[in-house]
Structures are given as C-alpha cells and as structure tokens.
Amino acid sequence: MQRVSLFGYAKTTKAIAKQIPHAVFYDDKVNQAFKDEDGFSVKPSSDFDPDSSDLEIASPGIPPSNKLISQAKNLLSEYDYFSDSAPLKIWISGTNGKTTTTQMMQHLLKDKGSEAGGNIGTPLAELNPHAGMWILETSSFTMHYTNKAKPNIYVLLPLSPDHLSWHGNMDEYIRSKLKPISMMKEGEIAIIPHAYKDLITSAKIITYKNEKEIADYFDIDINRVNFKGAFLADALLAMAVDKILFDRVNYERINSFVLDPHRQEELKDAKGRLWVNDTKATNIDAALAALKRYKESHIHLILGGDDKGVDLNELFIYLQNIDVTIYNIGSNKDKLSDLAVAYKIPFEKCLNLKDAIHKIDKNLTTDDVALLSPAAASLDEFSSYAQRGNEFKEAVSLIS
Numbered sequence: 001m002q003r004v005s006l007f008g009y010a011k012t013t014k015a016i017a018k019q020i021p022h023a024v025f026y027d028d029k030v031n032q033a034f035k036d037e038d039g040f041s042v043k044p045s046s047d048f049d050p051d052s053s054d055l056e057i058a059s060p061g062i063p064p065s066n067k068l069i070s071q072a073k074n075l076l077s078e079y080d081y082f083s084d085s086a087p088l089k090i091w092i093s094g095t096n097g098k099t100t101t102t103q104m105m106q107h108l109l110k111d112k113g114s115e116a117g118g119n120i121g122t123p124l125a126e127l128n129p130h131a132g133m134w135i136l137e138t139s140s141f142t143m144h145y146t147n148k149a150k151p152n153i154y155v156l157l158p159l160s161p162d163h164l165s166w167h168g169n170m171d172e173y174i175r176s177k178l179k180p181i182s183m184m185k186e187g188e189i190a191i192i193p194h195a196y197k198d199l200i201t202s203a204k205i206i207t208y209k210n211e212k213e214i215a216d217y218f219d220i221d222i223n224r225v226n227f228k229g230a231f232l233a234d235a236l237l238a239m240a241v242d243k244i245l246f247d248r249v250n251y252e253r254i255n256s257f258v259l260d261p262h263r264q265e266e267l268k269d270a271k272g273r274l275w276v277n278d279t280k281a282t283n284i285d286a287a288l289a290a291l292k293r294y295k296e297s298h299i300h301l302i303l304g305g306d307d308k309g310v311d312l313n314e315l316f317i318y319l320q321n322i323d324v325t326i327y328n329i330g331s332n333k334d335k336l337s338d339l340a341v342a343y344k345i346p347f348e349k350c351l352n353l354k355d356a357i358h359k360i361d362k363n364l365t366t367d368d369v370a371l372l373s374p375a376a377a378s379l380d381e382f383s384s385y386a387q388r389g390n391e392f393k394e395a396v397s398l399i400s
Helices: 011-017 067-071 098-112 140-145 170-183 211-217 230-246 251-255 284-293 313-319 333-342 353-363 385-397
Strands: 004-007 024-027 041-044 055-058 088-093 114-118 133-137 153-156 189-193 204-208 265-268 274-277 299-303 324-328 347-349 369-372
Touching: 004 011, 011 055, 055 067, 088 098, 098 114, 098 133, 098 230, 098 251, 140 170, 153 170, 153 230, 170 189, 189 230, 204 211, 211 230, 230 251, 230 284, 265 385, 274 385, 284 299, 284 313, 299 353, 313 333, 324 333, 324 353, 333 347, 353 369, 353 385, 369 385
Parallel strands: 004 024, 004 055, 024 041, 088 133, 088 153, 114 133, 153 189, 189 204, 274 369, 299 324, 299 369, 324 347
Antiparallel strands: 265 274
C-alpha cells in the first residue's frame, strides 16, 4: 500500500483524501494529532518522516520555504496527481482577471460538457474525469509545484507584481506563470501577452498587446461585446477559446454572463452619487484597471491594506496624471500618505474604511466617482476582500 502524505489540512487536500483512503495529513497549525470526522489522521508538521512516505501532495498555498516542502522526496502537485485521468485541459492564469475569464469560458462552453475548477474554488478531485473538458483557473503556486501536468490550451493574462513574498521575487513569479508553456506539445495552443513572444516551445503561440489584437486575430466584432474596461479582455479571451475549439463566436451568450460582485461593482447612494466596490483589486495592476475606467471623472479613491511589501511608485506615478483625492486606510496608510506627499497628491489619512466613506460623503458630487480599489489585500483588518466589500456596500446604503 502506497504511503501518501498530504501537506496542509485544507480544501484541496481534503478532496484528494477521499480518493486515497489511508492518506495522512500534516499541518503547521496542528499541535496534537487527531482523527477527523472521516477517520483520517491529522498530525503536526513536525511528525512528518520523509522515509515513511512514498508520495507527498501539497496544498497549493504552502510556500517553497516551508520545512515540509524541503523534506519531501516524492512531491507532486494536485495537477500532477490528476494529469493522466483528466480530459482536455484549458488553464487560465495571470495576475488579474483569471477568475472572471474562467467563469466566462465555462459560461460559453458548458453546452460542450465543460467543468470549471482549480483556484476558482472546486478542487480537481471533485471534477468529473469524463467531462468534455476541464477549465482550470491556475495559480502561480500550483504551477511552481507542477512538473508533469500541462494544458492543451493555456490562456495567460498580463502579469504584474503579486505574491512576491511567496515566490521570493518577480522573476520567480513570472517563471512559474510561464512554466507550462515549455512543457506543451505540437498541436497545443498558448495565448499569451506579447512580452513573452520569444518563448521556446513546441506549442503554437498566439500573442496580444491589447484587446483589439485579440479581437482582430479571432475575427470578433469588439463593438458587439458589451463588457468594458478590465472585463473586455476577459470576455475576448474566453471567446477566443470557444473559437479555437468550436469555430464559433456567440455574442448573445457572452453578453448574458453576469459578473461576480466585488469587482468594479457600481452602486448609487440615496443622493444618486456613484460608488464603486472594487475590493477585489488587491494589487496595483487591478487598481490601475479601475482607475483607467473612471479617469474622466474626479475620483475619490480608497487605498490601503496589506500591500505585501510591493513597490507602489508605479501606482502613484499614474495618480499624478488624473484628478484624484486619496483616502488612506489599513496597515500601510502611513506609507501611502508619505507617497502622496512625495507625489503631491491630495489625501486624507483615515481611521478605517467607514471613516473614509464618511469623509468622502462630505465631498462627493454627482459628477464624481467614489472608488474602493485598495491595491492591497484585506487581511490586516478584514476576514476577506468580500467582507471589506460588503462593509463598503452596507455603509453606502446607509447614506441619507
């Protein structure tokens, strides 16, 4: 019997365990061994013995610096474990937009028996191996550990600094994102930003610089696609895969897709003023996408949270060139305020999100836009970006 060790007691590994009856979990947060409700052994990480394990599968979020990873002798990723049993595989990755692109692609291809999973929330162990295809939102964490599995079609959205504390630096982050392309074979297709056009691979490479290039290459009438701003590229990439696989362009179906909340979600207060919940903008690139969408108006921008040590100068260089007032919140509000002074951008340092909304309420006109696009993660003050967005929406709804 193969001795299987699962690193991390989390959603991905719990799903895998249902297919491996005698697997043992090891987790840094466990202090004393116990049996869970399904009878699996869950042990402290310190109990792991590499000589008593034939196979190790890590939860994607565990960083390479973790001791379990350095001790493992037979490490596989979730994707590697299912590589032989999976159907046609489409992977979607990038810094921003991969969730929406995955959802849009599933919306277009579900009539062909597709199933969506991966980082989007459904572990591979819960997907049907006999589905027409798997559409997988794929994180840089997963690809770092994946050495066998590869996509048949790979869609890569633009890359910008993210998860640098996990990867160590930007070069390693990019290397993980590009890794699958080198493993792809003739007849397989990668749609990637033009910056990576010189990659060596047997796959067919299709590059793009902007939305127009995607639309032109795949003969899509961009004027018939209802999505704007950051969502237009997501829609076009989803449509591109539908065109590759089934030679069709379905405007009616893509336009019927309903966006998830918390990404450039517009709402009006009792005074008819526009507030935008873009709490999912947890990095610079996502915040820039929202700012570009509303740049014709004066923007009251709520910034701040856990920026993971990223250099924010790129964001402030852009802010210099638009009509904006910043309202700084979160654990990096002092850093943001110092940058605002250096770049001569009007700002308010706020106690918290509610205080920022209160200050904006005093200044907002019907021609302005109030934008929560924090360019930072939420876990310094909230349980999730969704909680941050819900608090924003609730506070706006109480304005009278």
